[in-house]
Amino acid sequence: MAAEEAKIKPKKMLLASDKVQKIKMRSEQWLMEKRDSFRSEPLNETIPETGCLSIIVLGASGDLAKKKTFPALFHLYRQGFLPPKEVHIFGYARTKISDDKLRSRIHGYLTSDKGASLDHSEDLSKFLQLIKYVSGGYDDEEGFRRLDKEISEHEFSKNTVEGSSRRLFYFALPPSVYPSVSKMIKQCCMNKSDLGGWTRIVVEKPFGKDLDSSEQLSAQIGELFDESQIYRIDHYLGKELVQNLLVLRFANRFFLPLWNRDNIDNVQIVFREDFGTEGRGGYFDEYGIIRDIIQNHLLQVLCLVAMEKPISLKPEHIRDEKVKVLQSVLPIKDEEVVLGQYQGYREDPTVPDHSNTPTFATVVLRIHNERWEGVPFILKAGKALNSRKAEIRVQFKDVPGDIFKCQKQGRNEFVIRLQPSEAMYMKLTVKQPGLEMSTAQSELDLSYRQRYQGVTIPEAYERLILDTIRGDQQHFVRRDELKAAWEIFTPILHRIDNGEMQPSLYKPGSRGPEEADELLAKAGYVQTHGYIWIPPTL
Incomplete structure (x- = not known):
């Protein structure tokens, strides 16, 4: 019996040794797989x-x-x-x-x-x-x-x-x-x-002057650094109200069914300055208002307004949806562009006497997809205008069967004031107080200065530099996103550079060229009459 046990014991030991070896091999294989997966993870997660x-x-x-x-x-x-x-x-x-x-x-x-x-x-x-x-x-x-x-x-x-x-x-x-x-x-x-x-x-920015120069610049930097190491900064993506767009759209139930072509008539994204180039004429003349403001700042805002809900808040998932929007934009039509140049711009000694550079532009973009087919996105930017502000203005369609006869007063609008006096307000029609059944436009107002007293709103550069330190690329422009943006605007920019499109003159301190208001009307925007939003005072 003892002899048989002695014969069996080495076999048992051998089997145990084999098991240990197999477990060890599996462990090593698992570790190798995990190392590979770690290498493929984004930098900010590892x-x-x-x-x-x-x-x-x-x-x-x-x-x-x-x-x-x-x-x-x-x-x-x-x-x-x-x-x-x-x-x-x-x-x-x-x-x-x-x-x-x-x-x-x-x-x-x-x-x-x-x-x-x-x-x-x-x-x-x-x-x-x-x-x-x-x-x-x-x-x-x-x-x-x-x-x-x-x-x-x-x-x-x-x-x-x-x-x-x-x-x-x-x-x-x-x-x-x-x-x-x-x-x-x-x-x-x-x-x-x-x-x-x-x-x-x-x-x-600017990341180049057109598609070719941008791609060349991206290729030169891309040969030296991985995309995960490159942070293309657009400070508009760091603004508080721009950062709020995803929360507004995807965390509020009452926006979800309204945010489409069935309810929205048009969207305006506006940037206005009440001063001219002021010593930057030579630099500005190389680029113009489309390259300086519209192709980057306003187009980035458009992406956040128009994109579909990402599957998560991971930077790549958000940037994927932004790229899809840009790739859905149709070629810009000549008749949906108005260019302007303020009187006195060429008097700047650093600006060429016969400069064709626009200091004002209104451009209508059309997004060819199920959500936005037929809805004009109006991007407008200009210098030396009658006010200074940047805002998003979502105008809803008329109420069918208008029994109160109040359409002439204006439509419902959701306005997001990016700067100054950050605010969000909804323009809506209400009954005028009194014995008569008369209507007026008023607003539901969230003004940050009043609602968040004592809270400091960080500057865009603060937020974006901190994001870079943390490795969060959500609010930075990806290479394919940059390429898609330049593909939209390069054809019209080349035509302006070649003198094929001329800007109209407008007076400093005005609304810009009259043709711009005509284009707004053709695009379907209805001007509100008799109502002005006044930021609340403390």
Whole structure:
């Protein structure tokens, strides 16, 4: 019996050993599969957003950096999103100045959340000490090596393991130098290994001047960086009311059945300024109002107004739906475009005497899909007009069987005021108080200044820079989205550039060319008479 047990025992041990080996092999296979899946996951879901952070502002001595980028960083710092134990800020530009000189240049633009001066603020002095300046050219390898040395010394001082830090490069630069700067960063300033850190770049608009130049620029940057590392910033996507659009549309039951061609007659997306180019004439003349405002800012807003509900709030799912909208836009018809140029624009010494550049444009877009077939989307932008505002105006169709005879007063409209005086209000017809059965237009009003007293609405740049640090690309423009946007506007832009379409002159301080109002009427927009929305006062 004992001999038989001795013979059986080795077999049992062998079987147990085989099982262990199989389990071990399965475990190793599972780990390999998980590693592969981890590699395929988006960066923001796998990389911890902690540790040493270096923010590099390229073009640090320019207007954009001192008026927008540095103030946004300062407000993030004051709110605790840029802990001084983790963060250091580097300025890089061609101008040969000292650290203190850069600090003094931006000092006056760093204010409190309410716009008050902070000359003697402890926060301000501590923030300024985080800033270091490096001088060098945008195609200068030696300059970028010096920049990398300064960044590495900062990381070393924080006891950061090489390659585990975070490096954010903000391009406050003209697009012409994007390729050379991207190449220098890739050669000289990247993290040296993959230990949980990252390198990301933020590029400002304009992303090219037409489809070909945009694609060329995207290809040049795309050869050096993955799409997950590129953040194409459009500051309109950071505005509070623009951020609210998805919540309004998809979290409120009463909007869902109304948001379609059966109920909506037309949609206007408007950007108006009450001043001209004011010293930017030379720059503006290269681009014009369509490239500067409509093709990017207003078109991004259109996508959020018109898109279908994404399957989740993941950035890629939202951006997928935006691309579908752009790909559904029909070619623009000549008769649905009005161009204008304000009188006196060419008197700017930096503007050519015979400039054909529009300072005003109204463009009607048509979306060819089930939800929006037949609904005109009217994009309107202009300078030197009679008011300053940006808003979305959704106009509903007339009430059938109008027993109150009130159609002449105007239609129901849902208005989202993006700036200034952020608000949302619904224009509707009500009975006028009194003994008579007469109607008037009034509103259901959510004005942010009144409803959210004491709440500071963050600047768009603050939100978007924070999103970049967190690795959230939801509010940034993807490459295929950019291509689809340029495909819509490139044909008409080429015709303007070739002189085939001429802008009409309009007086500064007016509504723009009269032809624009005529186009609105042809598109079906009904002007409200006898009613003006007045923002509530505190």
